[in-house]
Amino acid sequence: MRKSLIVTIFLSLILSCSKSDRGELIGVKSNKFFSDKPQGMVLIPSGSFTMGPSNPSAVLDQNPTLKTVSVKAFYMDETEITNSEYRQFVNWVRDSIVRTELAVASYYKIGEEISEDDPMWEFMPLYNRVGDGEEKTAYQEYLEENGLGILDIENKSTYKLNWDIKIPWERSEYLDANYAAVLEGGIGPDLLEDYEGFFIPADSTPNALRAFKTKRI
Template sequence: MKKLLLLSIAFVFLLSSCGSKTKGELVGVQGKKWYPEKPYGMELIPRGAFIMGKSEEDMAQVLNAPTKTVTVRSFYMDDTEITNSEYRQFVQWVRDSIVRTKLAILADELGMGPEDGGIGEYAFKSADTTRMTTYQKYMLDNYSGMGETGYEGYALNTEEDLVWDTSDYPDEYYTEIMDSLYIPQEESYNGQRIIDVTQLKYKYTWMDIEAAARSRDSRRKEFLRTEELEVYPDTTVWIRDFEYSYNEPMHNDYFWHDAYSDYPVVGVSWTQAKAFCHWRTKFKNDDQKARGRQFVNQFRLPTEAEWEYAARGGIEGGTYPWGGPYVISDTGCFMANFKPQRGDYAADAALYTVEAKSYEPNDFNLYNMAGNVSEWTNSSYFPGSYEYASTMNPNADSGDNARKVIRGGSWKDVAYFLQVSTRDYEYKDSARSYVGFRTVQDYMGEEDSTQ
């Protein structure tokens, strides 16, 4: 009997060996073929080396950008600054998530489900999370930023459209939830119902890889960071940035009106820009998951070196994204939106910002890398960082430094700040009427130079 058992095992082993696709060779784990997909609205910036820093006289004598040769890896970059329309998509997603969460919680408390109609149509898809893994709970569409609710991990019903017309509210419970989203009636004017934007908060968790890599503590939880912040832009910057100046129309209309949809978003702090990057990554990967595809890597803010490399557009020693050294073309037109001629804001055909796809792009097909709005980078500002930063993908970043580098100059700046090598900064929790941002995404693999 024992011999028969051994013969059976040997026969099975022989069959499995004969049928093996690897033939016993080390061929590696066979996964799916990865095909890079250029993100919508982005351009591939090929890897390369360049001379970073002031390539001509430092007129301001700040001495914070000595020249050095650095190399950066390939990455995708938005061809324009993030627009009001794109940022509104983020804000509306947060708003809708909060509304759906509130509706589902009340429906659960009332014991109502889809069969009951009304608010029951927005009940949680499933209130049973006992069989879900921690990862499955994490991936559920429930990023409301409402703090602890007791319903973490419950699946929201995103298939039922939200009703915004008051005359179409399905029942009194739905009305109760929707009314809680708006400012009190006594605070409204002109007969308008205005959403209380302080309720629009986004909550997310990220891991501080830099700190974890340099620490001897192997417990991952020590390096997890949770952020919760309001996402609506600070529209008051149009008034607060300029004393004794009439800018109320920009405060009232710039962010939400369709007339400005394709203009760069402003009034967004560095921390809000980081939250947008996290949401954009999640939004894309939720779709990837639904399609059964591999996740993409994160969207993020560019490092200071990446920003300057992209702004130069492959032109060595150029003063501006178009080369330079002049800000006026051979046809007599200004090349960017800034403050020319001793303060004649309108001389370049714009008083404030212009549409994100204005003027000619640089040789990487990126628009407004000089002027329009200054742009947040991921790097912290240290005057002497060029002296000690690495020559490979340099990035002087510090969680203790609240000063973050902004680049490119803006509609209210003189030409000096438009130079690709000029450094400036703002504090990460500040918002300005002249600071926006664009995002990047690392290219995975070795890029094809013919792309």
């Protein structure tokens, strides 16, 4: 009995030492992940091409520079998009871009003071601030004690945008002259800079309608 036990232990040691991982930590094996093809798009495979003139002129280019360029695989729309589809895309992304510029303009106009009566107050960047009559929470006090949660208007990671307020797009609904300066371009009475604006005037568009500047996207 004792001899059988010794043989069993010996065989177990031999088998354990013969594993391919040799006791190393190799992690859990898993299947490869392949993302689904985006709807309406086709995969353009990776490849290489030679960049430079294929038939250089002996007079104009004595020493043509040729090099091989590799391009990674990427997806491309299967068909051209319509003006309506592109307009839908612009309307999806313009909101965050305009909202960000309004937040920065509001901050420089109002500062860190509580000024809820200001027309642009609702667009102020959201961070560790306390309103009138509100008491600081334990977490807010913790942030202040450790120098955290402090707003840096040049660093978008230190604040959030207020998505609860609707952006007035029509000129008749503009909040004040400062708001108009941010959207239309120019200088506002209480703003510190000359803004580029987000709209092309109606007299500069083919259909005589005011249009969003897609180059701002």
